[in-house]
Amino acid sequence: MLDTLAKLLKALNSESAPGQIAVAFSLSLIVAMTPTFSVHNLFILLLALVLRINFSAFIVGFAGFSLIAWFTDPYAARLGESLLTNPGLQDTWTALYQNDFWRLTAFNHSLVLGGLVISLLAFVPVFLLTRVLINLYRQRVISWVNRLRVVQVVKASKFYSLYQSLAE
Amino acid sequence: MKQWIRWSGLISFVVITALLAVFFIIAAGPLAKMAIESVGSDIAGAKVEAGSVSLTLNPIGFEIEHLTVADAEQPMQNLLQFSRATAELEFVPLLLGKAIIRELSVDGLEFDTARETSGALEEEISEETVAADDSDSGTDQDKLPFSVTELPSAQEILAREPLQTESAGDAFEQSYKQHKADIDEAVKKVPDSEALASYEDELNRILSGRFDSLEDFKARKKELDALKERMKADRDAVKAAQRAVTDAREDLGDKLTALKNAPGDDLSRIKNKYQLNAQGAANLTALLFGSEAGEWAGQALYWYEKVEPYLSSGNDDAEGDTPQEPERIRDGRFVHFPTDDPWPEFLLRKARLTASVPAGELLISMEDLTHQPAVLGRPAHILLNGSGLHDVQDLSVDIVLDHRKKPANDTLTLTAKDWHLKGMNLGLGGTELDSAMVQVQGLAVVSGGKLSAQSDMQFGQTRFTGEGKTLFAKELTRALQSINQFDVNAKASGGLKSPQVELGSDLDSRLSEAFNQRLNEKQRELEQKLQARLQEKLQSYTGEYADELAQLNAMDGSLNDKLNSLQAMNERKLEDYEAQKKREAEEKAAAKREQLKDKAKDKLKSLF
Numbered sequence: 001m002l003d004t005l006a007k008l009l010k011a012l013n014s015e016s017a018p019g020q021i022a023v024a025f026s027l028s029l030i031v032a033m034t035p036t037f038s039v040h041n042l043f044i045l046l047l048a049l050v051l052r053i054n055f056s057a058f059i060v061g062f063a064g065f066s067l068i069a070w071f072t073d074p075y076a077a078r079l080g081e082s083l084l085t086n087p088g089l090q091d092t093w094t095a096l097y098q099n100d101f102w103r104l105t106a107f108n109h110s111l112v113l114g115g116l117v118i119s120l121l122a123f124v125p126v127f128l129l130t131r132v133l134i135n136l137y138r139q140r141v142i143s144w145v146n147r148l149r150v151v152q153v154v155k156a157s158k159f160y161s162l163y164q165s166l167a168e
Numbered sequence: 169m170k171q172w173i174r175w176s177g178l179i180s181f182v183v184i185t186a187l188l189a190v191f192f193i194i195a196a197g198p199l200a201k202m203a204i205e206s207v208g209s210d211i212a213g214a215k216v217e218a219g220s221v222s223l224t225l226n227p228i229g230f231e232i233e234h235l236t237v238a239d240a241e242q243p244m245q246n247l248l249q250f251s252r253a254t255a256e257l258e259f260v261p262l263l264l265g266k267a268i269i270r271e272l273s274v275d276g277l278e279f280d281t282a283r284e285t286s287g288a289l290e291e292e293i294s295e296e297t298v299a300a301d302d303s304d305s306g307t308d309q310d311k312l313p314f315s316v317t318e319l320p321s322a323q324e325i326l327a328r329e330p331l332q333t334e335s336a337g338d339a340f341e342q343s344y345k346q347h348k349a350d351i352d353e354a355v356k357k358v359p360d361s362e363a364l365a366s367y368e369d370e371l372n373r374i375l376s377g378r379f380d381s382l383e384d385f386k387a388r389k390k391e392l393d394a395l396k397e398r399m400k401a402d403r404d405a406v407k408a409a410q411r412a413v414t415d416a417r418e419d420l421g422d423k424l425t426a427l428k429n430a431p432g433d434d435l436s437r438i439k440n441k442y443q444l445n446a447q448g449a450a451n452l453t454a455l456l457f458g459s460e461a462g463e464w465a466g467q468a469l470y471w472y473e474k475v476e477p478y479l480s481s482g483n484d485d486a487e488g489d490t491p492q493e494p495e496r497i498r499d500g501r502f503v504h505f506p507t508d509d510p511w512p513e514f515l516l517r518k519a520r521l522t523a524s525v526p527a528g529e530l531l532i533s534m535e536d537l538t539h540q541p542a543v544l545g546r547p548a549h550i551l552l553n554g555s556g557l558h559d560v561q562d563l564s565v566d567i568v569l570d571h572r573k574k575p576a577n578d579t580l581t582l583t584a585k586d587w588h589l590k591g592m593n594l595g596l597g598g599t600e601l602d603s604a605m606v607q608v609q610g611l612a613v614v615s616g617g618k619l620s621a622q623s624d625m626q627f628g629q630t631r632f633t634g635e636g637k638t639l640f641a642k643e644l645t646r647a648l649q650s651i652n653q654f655d656v657n658a659k660a661s662g663g664l665k666s667p668q669v670e671l672g673s674d675l676d677s678r679l680s681e682a683f684n685q686r687l688n689e690k691q692r693e694l695e696q697k698l699q700a701r702l703q704e705k706l707q708s709y710t711g712e713y714a715d716e717l718a719q720l721n722a723m724d725g726s727l728n729d730k731l732n733s734l735q736a737m738n739e740r741k742l743e744d745y746e747a748q749k750k751r752e753a754e755e756k757a758a759a760k761r762e763q764l765k766d767k768a769k770d771k772l773k774s775l776f
Contacts, residue, residue: 035500037265039263039264045181046178046181048177049174049177049178049180049181050173050174050175050177050178050181051172051173051174051177052171052172052173052174055177073498073499073500074497074498076500077497077498077499077500077501078497080500081500081501081503084503085503090505093503093505094506094507097504097505097506097507098507100260103260103264103511104260104263104264106264106502108502108503108504108505109500109501109502109503110500110501110502110503111498111499111500111501112500114500
């Protein structure tokens with residue numbers, strides 16, 4: 001995990017496009033907010049591997065968003081439940097249910113649907129917010145952080161050595 | 169575009185996916201074997217062992233070789249085993265973790281086969297089976313209408329039974345003594361025959377002869393009054409004695425009647441208690457077939473209890489209208505929609521099992537077995553067909569397990585045609601139904617945990633044998649041998665674990681009749697002995713007091729004579745005295761009339 005964190009820091013501090021990191025975070029949000037072993041997550045994983053996005057950010061994002069998901073899962077499940085039982089949508093769900101592909105997506109699982117809806121709605125805001133934060137970090141925070149005594153202490157640590165070795 | 173694609177990532181994805189697939193193919197068999205053995209053992213409560221489990225790819229499925237399920241109650245025996253089973257799985261639902269078996273085929277299914285090693289789970293080894301065996305022994309003995317050992321003798325029965333004859337005899341004895349004392353006391357005051365004779369003499373003396381004067385009359389009158397007083401006192405004494413005798417006679421008469429009836433009551437009670445009459449045979453059907461029926465019902469119940477928990481998990485709320493438990497909300501759930509092809513978590517669409525049982529080959533077909541019947545929307549069906557059995561022309565068991573809604577409704581319909589029953593051990597007196605041709609129709613419904621079952625069996629061409637050594641066993645066998653056909657109907661209702669079972673049959677009446685005839689001789693003999701003994705006891709009470717009772721009767725008659733005599737004397741003397749007075753007055757008046765008449769005649773003569 002230290003290795004992954006180091007790689008993320010390297011990416012943050014490198015010239016990697018903020019968009020690559022932000023997309024990785026946004027994709028990890030989908031995986032974290034829905035049951036991991038779902039067919040759509042296989043597709044997300046494929047995207048994370050195939051697209052030139054920061055995979056370390058994807059993994060760290062998955063870990064971080066999974067913590068948040070632990071608190072939001074009940075709400076996501078309720079949202080999915082209300083959508084699946086909404087009388088106005090019954091015809092749609094019933095039609096999708098007749099098709100093996102859609103059933104394979106487990107769209108009729110309350111947590112899958114709820115988590116997917118939340119993560120898709122949050123996808124763009126998370127992407128934009130992450131990108132803004134990365135830019136801010138690079139422009140203002142790094143120089144300020146580097147001056148902090150605590151950072152200087154960290155720089156003297158084993159973790160920083162590892163980070164340095166990867167950065168070279 | 170190229171700058172957005174990471175080809176190494178695509179290769180990694182393909183490699184990882186392929187590795188996972190290969191791992192699944194290699195590990196699936198052993199993992200399935202572990203799962204079958206582990207989960208199976210938990211369900212069966214005994215070892216479940218599979219020889220091998222392998223994954224087949226076309227079609228996707230599993231092949232299981234030589235599976236044994238040990239009997240939890242008899243660890244050296246297998247509840248069932250089969251040589252080979254193939255399960256064909258549906259691929260797409262499998263990707264969602266849903267095990268939908270399109271077809272299951274089981275060959276060489278056998279029940280109750282012997283094991284070489286114990287099938288008990290390590291922690292399950294206990295002495296339960298031994299205890300259960302021990303507790304079973306003697307059950308029939310407890311239920312018997314009377315002991316299958318030799319009947320007790322009349323003397324033994326009388327010695328152990330509290331007898332009404334004895335208590336009635338004691339009451340009679342005490343009562344007699346009390347009345348005897350009362351009568352003796354009263355009789356002492358009664359005048360004897362001499363006293364009565366002296367009354368007669370004295371009365372004659374007072375009343376005989378004419379009254380010489382008024383003083384004479386008054387003296388006699390005074391004497392007569394004194395005599396009357398004495399006679400009155402004696403008469404009261406006689407009446408008191410008579411009353412004492414009457415009371416004694418009535419009381420002792422009642423007690424004597426009770427005493428005389430007591431031996432009959434004792435005999436009747438003893439007969440009922442020792443079931444020497446036909447009533448003893450009234451519940452013999454339950455005793456004869458109860459254990460066998462209980463065993464069959466026990467086996468059916470055993471399998472039902474094993475299967476029932478998996479027929480509905482309570483997690484199969486198909487339409488999403490069942491509220492979830494709070495702790496499960498975060499896990500979410502599948503909401504199902506109407507479809508022709510529902511996917512429960514587990515579904516056995518079709519199964520075909522061929523089973524070898526001692527009676528022959530059984531074909532078992534199953535359809536739509538799932539623990540989420542509400543998702544499937546169809547009840548499960550199990551059909552047992554025994555058309556290839558040696559001893560039954562046609563056997564059909566149709567089971568419908570409908571757990572789509574609560575309460576669940578499970579139905580079993582049984583039909584057996586021309587079942588050639590052989591060597592059926594009956595639960596009583598070592599008797600055996602050697603052979604019979606049986607027709608069976610049965611229907612059992614379990615709804616909401618309540619059982620309602622009815623079965624009718626027609627036994628024909630029956631032949632009974634028995635090797636019992638006891639009197640009862642011999643008599644029972646002889647009675648049964650005289651019967652060649654009978655019907656048995658069984659009803660069960662109530663809670664599934666402890667249903668009220670009723671076994672009825674015309675065998676009861678037939679057996680009762682035949683049994684009665686066979687028992688009559690012995691019964692009569694014992695009854696005669698009992699009666700003789702009871703009569704002896706009766707005589708010991710009544711015999712001793714027979715003379716006294718006769719004397720009482722005689723005494724009653726004697727007292728009555730005395731009372732009549734006193735009464736007669738009293739009435740006679742009054743009549744004599746008044747008649748004398750009247751006669752003298754009439755004579756005097758007549759004499760005066762004659763005198764006046766003569767005087768008148770004389771006067772008339774002197775005038776002419």
